[in-house]
Amino acid sequence: MTAVEVSDLRKEFVRRDGPWRRRRVPALRGISFTIERGECVAVLGANGSGKSTLVRLLATLLLHDGGSAHVFGHDVFGDPRAVRRLVNRVSVEASFFKKMSSTENLSYSARFYGMTRGETSRRIPEILERVGFPVERRGEAMEALSRGMQQKVALARALLTAPVLLLLDEPTTGLDPRSKLEVQEFIREVRQIHDATILLCTHDLDEAEALADRIGILHRGELIALGTADELKRRYETETLEGAFFAATGRALVDDEEEED
Amino acid sequence: MRGAAATLRGELIGLAGVVERNVYLVRRYIWWDIAFFVWTVANTLTIVYIAKGIEAAGGQIDVERTTTILLIGAVIWAYLGIIFEILTETVAWERWEGTIEYTFMAPLARPVHLAGMGIFSVAYGVVRAVLLFGIVAALFDLQLPEANFWSAVVVLAIASISFVGIGMMTAVLPLISPEKGVQLGFIAQGVLLVVSGVYYPVDVLPGWMQALAVISPATYALDGIRAAILDGAGVGAVWHDIWPLIIIGAVAVPLGLEVFRRGERHAKRHGKLKRSG
Numbered sequence: 097m098t099a100v101e102v103s104d105l106r107k108e109f110v111r112r113d114g115p116w117r118r119r120r121v122p123a124l125r126g127i128s129f130t131i132e133r134g135e136c137v138a139v140l141g142a143n144g145s146g147k148s149t150l151v152r153l154l155a156t157l158l159l160h161d162g163g164s165a166h167v168f169g170h171d172v173f174g175d176p177r178a179v180r181r182l183v184n185r186v187s188v189e190a191s192f193f194k195k196m197s198s199t200e201n202l203s204y205s206a207r208f209y210g211m212t213r214g215e216t217s218r219r220i221p222e223i224l225e226r227v228g229f230p231v232e233r234r235g236e237a238m239e240a241l242s243r244g245m246q247q248k249v250a251l252a253r254a255l256l257t258a259p260v261l262l263l264l265d266e267p268t269t270g271l272d273p274r275s276k277l278e279v280q281e282f283i284r285e286v287r288q289i290h291d292a293t294i295l296l297c298t299h300d301l302d303e304a305e306a307l308a309d310r311i312g313i314l315h316r317g318e319l320i321a322l323g324t325a326d327e328l329k330r331r332y333e334t335e336t337l338e339g340a341f342f343a344a345t346g347r348a349l350v351d352d353e354e355e356e357d
Numbered sequence: 358m359r360g361a362a363a364t365l366r367g368e369l370i371g372l373a374g375v376v377e378r379n380v381y382l383v384r385r386y387i388w389w390d391i392a393f394f395v396w397t398v399a400n401t402l403t404i405v406y407i408a409k410g411i412e413a414a415g416g417q418i419d420v421e422r423t424t425t426i427l428l429i430g431a432v433i434w435a436y437l438g439i440i441f442e443i444l445t446e447t448v449a450w451e452r453w454e455g456t457i458e459y460t461f462m463a464p465l466a467r468p469v470h471l472a473g474m475g476i477f478s479v480a481y482g483v484v485r486a487v488l489l490f491g492i493v494a495a496l497f498d499l500q501l502p503e504a505n506f507w508s509a510v511v512v513l514a515i516a517s518i519s520f521v522g523i524g525m526m527t528a529v530l531p532l533i534s535p536e537k538g539v540q541l542g543f544i545a546q547g548v549l550l551v552v553s554g555v556y557y558p559v560d561v562l563p564g565w566m567q568a569l570a571v572i573s574p575a576t577y578a579l580d581g582i583r584a585a586i587l588d589g590a591g592v593g594a595v596w597h598d599i600w601p602l603i604i605i606g607a608v609a610v611p612l613g614l615e616v617f618r619r620g621e622r623h624a625k626r627h628g629k630l631k632r633s634g
Contacts, residue, residue: 109627109628152458152628156461156462159626177466183462191459196381196382204374205459206374208374208375209367209463209464210370
């Protein structure tokens, strides 16, 4: 069964050059791909390549300029509420009310997905424990937690609603090596236990190779390659994914571009 | 039928979640709220003392009546301020914290989401307005022998529907302009009260302002509440203030929802839901 079907998807943003001049900047230039149910697809790209735009479009947070996107058969732009029931997202920024505790943040946001107090009082401790969040820190304000801890709470928020499609937008960027490994291990577990489909946007080549079934290369808004790690290496006649990325884009995967979205 | 009931149940739980979130925020920022309330009391006193000042300067006025007129104006100003603050600043706050994307990603109908914010803002605003009125009335030893508080509450409740509708329109401003949105909300609140006779009769305003007063719900709220508290007017006696409020509310809420819907679409088209700050 196809979980995600994207066809000729386009998105542009208007940028101001001074008080009067405006220009249209393409963020996605007609990309197409599919993801099968239960599959994990990683999208590699430098900053500004359009990864976050793709995630935001699928999360119904942006309107498109052309093409189409479907999640489990539901039109992302025509029937966004149906899509929202199926999707959740973890982004590079944990994004919480910083003065509120992890339990408070999880509690009210689960309510938006129709979970009652009875359900959250049982599920929140369970899920926090599973992501490795210390029970005794559940009442502490988010601002008192490390970024790694906050990211674990972000994972818990996404999983609390049992999404069938999980959108991960650089979930380990900025984490220390130990937290990074813990988050990656948890992503594997989510796939195995919850049968979740995952779209992982990252600029971490090792992460993509370790977690994904297939890897796409997004360059300046175009999906220039999509296949297994071995297929990409064969196609670009190189022994490493890094070499394949370099051969495909003509540049190394470094943060040298401004985020366009 | 069962599907519709489940959907309704889910939406009601979501609505409770919006209220719950704001309760958590008030609890976590309680000292800020207390400080803001003390400032509101001080600000109200500076206005209410004007009546005694006029008398001290030789003016021939009924001090208790004038004090009450000014106090009602100041309380309604503070009440409207709370409603606009909660509706508009929560959106600005959510953009600042980055949670707005998660709120807008949730399968919660936008009217339900905004209704939750409106319900909390009215409940919280009423608590603050009652405390403010009580404290200042006690300080001035206002007797209010004729007051019909029930009638005043009815007028305030009906006016609140319009206030929330207008608040929905201002709530969209931080989505469109993160830098200027909240300030534009303050301007809307100020204009609404200036044309509505907050501390003076509407008759003293220039003609064009009186025309705006006709469509402002605050005009009828102030008039009806003053009649109820000063003269003991019952609900029937303030009907001439209630029916315009019903009509304005019936227009303001759908209009507010439509304005918010368009603002949300604009934000989604131009990528403005991203974290700011």
